[in-house]
Amino acid sequence: MLMIESRQFAREHGLFACIQCGKCTAGCPMAIKTKINPRTMIYRLLVAGNSFNLEGYEELWDCTTCNTCYSRCPKQVNPMEAFIALRSAVVEKGRVHPNVKTALESTFRHGNPLTMPREDRAAWIGDLDIKAAEEPAEYLYFVGCTPSYDPRVQKVSRALVQLLQESGLDFKVLGGEESCCGSEVRRLGEAGLFEMMVEENQELYKSMGVERMFTTSPHCFNTFKNDYPQNGLQVQHYTQVLASLLPESGSDATQKLTFSKKFERTVTYHDPCYLGKHNRIFDEPRAVLKSIPGLKLVEMDRSREKSLCCEGGGGRMWLEGTNPGLRLAQLRVKEALETGADVLATACPFCLLTLEEAVKHLNAEDRIQVLDIAEIAREAL
């Protein structure tokens, strides 16, 4: 038995506001393929009296935290946050999938959920010459776990550094002192560990005199912006920084990002959930792509607010979910192929990995290439 006090839970999460319209479930990308149904989950909690048994609701772990449910809800109910809180109740009882346990333990011990050693965190820098943690700089570039360790995504972090150095932006990195932001930890329901990480990270940034920061990943960006206490720290996603450096942005900054080479390919852009649906950043990534000479940008039908989740969020990089047979990333790549694009661009490490995997699975490597916006821009320097 995995009992929770459901009345208290429903009150804390504003579930009594629900009018059972079903918009959440109708928009839920996982509801296409698993038993997950945010509407009925809310209803069960509402009618359960004060005790509800979470046992057997495996679909709790299907949620990718893409935020479609909340962005569509007319009554401002947030099923996604309710799912995260329900996960917390399960995690508290220690009843979690071994993969989740490993990711959480690794974050606690090594400062990353990838079971990678802390001392290798700065290895991606290689021969790049970047200002170190203790040096003063206008911006902190928060690299993030996957872009630090994953060989594919390291290319993105390196491309981004080259781009920003070319444009004259003054920034530093924390190198080996950088620790996970905690976004996935929070979304896997480990609220206690997340709180601890927030405290440690905040202290570190304060001691380094960080005032402005940008991230590779929309997930890190979102957690700093929306989950951390408001502390005066200005956080941006790197696509926002790049867009502000474009000559057409009209800013009077001396730093400028200009492209001298052509990138003559047809590109379609996949909006990452944590940029678009969570933070309504739709235009900046497109502004960067449109400013690249020779690049032709085409849109998928499901773009911007309707972007289809790649299934990489909410801890799902470590969990298969209840129906691994059908993958949303593969549906997404098919949609990208329909546009005639030969490049599927995104601006998120998780999207990059899931979409690239899907391209391989569909044997479509000769038709479409998955690239991060930073990589495309780097090629056009």
Place this chain on the structure above:
Amino acid sequence: MMTDYASNGHQPAALIIGGGIAGIQAALDIADAGFKVYLVERSPSIGGRMSQLDKTFPTLDCSSCIMTPKMVDVSRHPNIELHTYSEVAGIGGEPGNFQVRIKEKPRYVDVDKCRGCGLCAAACRLSGRVRGEPGSDHNAGVANRAAIYVPFPQAVPLVYTVDPQACIYLTRGVCGKTFLCQDACDAKAINFAQTEKFFDVEVQTIIVATGFDLFDPHRRPELGYGKYPQVITTLEFERLASASGPTAGKIVMNGQTPREIVFIQCVGSRDRSLAENGENGSPSYCSRVCCMAVAKQAHLAHDRIPGARVTVFYMDIRAFGKGFEEFYDRVRQEGVLYRRGNPSEIIRRGDKLLVRAEDTLLGELVEVEADMVVLAVGMQPRRNSHELDEILPLARGEDGYFLEAHPKMRPVDSNLPGVFLAGCCQGPKDIPDTVAHAKAAASAAMILLSKTRNACAV
């Protein structure tokens, strides 16, 4: 009797702002009682939203047929001074003695000469090429016109107006070698030298009947309005279904008759989530008319397109008025399919649209194919109602509508003494409720007017 006051210049008078059904009804009541009315309407014709409707629920009377006689009565009433294409520019004084300045915008057409023949519009270089704003245009932006136009054939007054946003001469300063409209006009009515005119009048009381705007469905981008041409609003459907509309009542889309029609209720009603991206906050209230408007339109679609599959997605059906539930029963029995669930998004598959919803009674996801999707857009307070603030500082409720003095006991009084509210400027209403509200406002205004008359008589 009626003209006595007019002749001695002391006839007690009311100002009515807005010439929709609320303003028209209030004007007729007050004028019939022997008082003077200045009726000010911003657009080129009176008639308002009701003149845009085809049929009215639940009786299915033709909207124009019940509306047009009242519009004509207004134009002929000896006690009503009609100012169309005009705005209230200033109000001074106090209750019982308001000084009002009315600004008449230039139509660039002499209303005394214009016979409404339409030769000018046929001659205009932009004939058939000007698309009005969906929010304010009589045809809700579904049909084109010329840069000189009458909003609709039953317009009152039936005179032409030059659209200053469209007219080539007014926007660019030159229109070919000669004005084609002027050349075509036998009555020599077109006059580009016209300027604003001002009228100063004295009134004892004011009725505000400025109406409503419609929710802009762009604010729910996942529904694809503006992206998919097959997604239209209930007002656009109304123009397509109207016998006097651009398709003469044929429900067609790009020349094709839609076979699968989906209606979506509550678009921009009962929605608290839009506070951040709209000038009028979030429409958290029920708009009261959409359930029945959709029932009527579903009936029309079913009736006029044999074999059409008509689906209505809804959250709750609110059929509270006289004859409403019976009409809802009738529409279902005709074969219109009601499915409970609020669609989350519309996507494209091939040349069809897919409406994605959860059928909440089945607990299943459904994707309903559609070649026409009609969004039941809710009512909104007038977006430009703040323009009235400096002239008439009316209190507003949290929902943005003008606030009545007491929600139950003083439903037509505003916060300003002597100023009354009529119709949808106070909150969403259907036609019968609007007419009742307008009659109540007229009654309240006439209490003041008869006090004035009695005082004069002494």
